[in-house]
Amino acid sequence: MNYVNKPKLTNKNVKGLRDISARRASTIALMIDEARKRGLDESFARNAIYQYGKAIGSALFARVDNPDDMIEFAKYFGTDHNHDIYEMETVTSDESRLEIDFHFCPYVEQWIKMGYSPEDIELLCDIAMDGDRAIGDCFPKIEFMLGKTIAQGYPVCQIRFIKTMT
């Protein structure tokens, strides 16, 4: 697999933050490996990461004035230190959609360094994305959708939150 995952932002601060992201990536991968050796599948990790996302999403839900307002949601999602870590680009932000492209993934970079196969990396990425799925699940009228990902060999991760009509 030829991954397209080259950072453009390379200042000292963002490098320091990415180093911690890399440690997080190695932690989850190695915990899944060690659990597998002892007979567990990766569902334990999905549950764990989903809980993490639920906590973030619930806090965000409590913070916003109107949980159905995509514009307000967009003010909070992806606007912290993670913006630079993942080199986020807001593609669309309006009343019905928030579309963010990630142009760099420190997790994928770390998993490649650790020698994981493309299949493993795609699975690890999808498990980590359960955190974002959980955030979406905290908002009854917002649905999380994951498009292409860097882990699949594309140059971006397409993070999408769509307002549902129901």
Place this chain on the structure above:
Amino acid sequence: MSNIINKSTNQEEIVLQVRKAIEHRATWMYLLMNEARKRGLDWDDFARSAIFQCGCIHGTRFQEDINDLSNLEEFSKTFVPEITKKVFEMEFLEVDKEKFYVDFHYCPLVNAWQKLDLSDDEIDHLCDIGMDGDRGIASQFPSFKFTLGHTIAQGYRSCQVRFNKIDIE
């Protein structure tokens, strides 16, 4: 009632951001371990093994930045980048070729675990497993011996991290 004292003084923006990222990792670590324990795995077995290996990976990477692998003064600069020193509010007590003694006066991992309302005993256990990362780093340097003294997670005001040079044949 918790006996853990873990108060930060440095509130620089970048320090707060790095602490937040470390808290994210500490929370993942606990949640992963907790879910694995619910399914019958023993923390001291599977999690120690995983965290130790994490340390080994990062220790191997540190080696690339160090010319003399038996020089603790050089090691200290790679082990503790400037930002890490601020994040953990580290106090360097002794740093030379033979010794690297550092006290941590604040721990963002403990802070993350406290936010999860874990007991002091559980936090102490998580801390010691987390320290397997440092043990893993140290394992990549045969000339160094890592010793952990008392810790914030045990209710002390600092974590005593000590590296000594040892003679190897």
